Amino acid sequence: METKKCPECMTYLAANAKKCFSCGAKVKDANKVGIAKRPFNWMSYLLSLLSLIALGLYIWWAFFK
Numbered sequence: 001m002e003t004k005k006c007p008e009c010m011t012y013l014a015a016n017a018k019k020c021f022s023c024g025a026k027v028k029d030a031n032k033v034g035i036a037k038r039p040f041n042w043m044s045y046l047l048s049l050l051s052l053i054a055l056g057l058y059i060w061w062a063f064f065k
């Protein structure tokens with residue numbers, strides 16, 4: 001049976017699993033080393049973008065006021 005690994009907790013999952021039964025993370029197809037890919041997470045992408053903008057604004061405020 002083909003397996004892949006959960007990217008969050010490294011549990012072995014069935015190759016066609018869509019979700020980790022151990023930690024509940026959503027998983028996609030396995031990559032070439034046998035670890036399932038994470039689905040793209042828009043929320044964390046947006047949050048990191050926002051924190052970058054906030055940092056930029058802070059630097060601007062601190063040095064160019």
Ligand SMILES: [Zn+2]
Nearest residue numbers: 006009020023
């Ligand atoms: Zn997991």
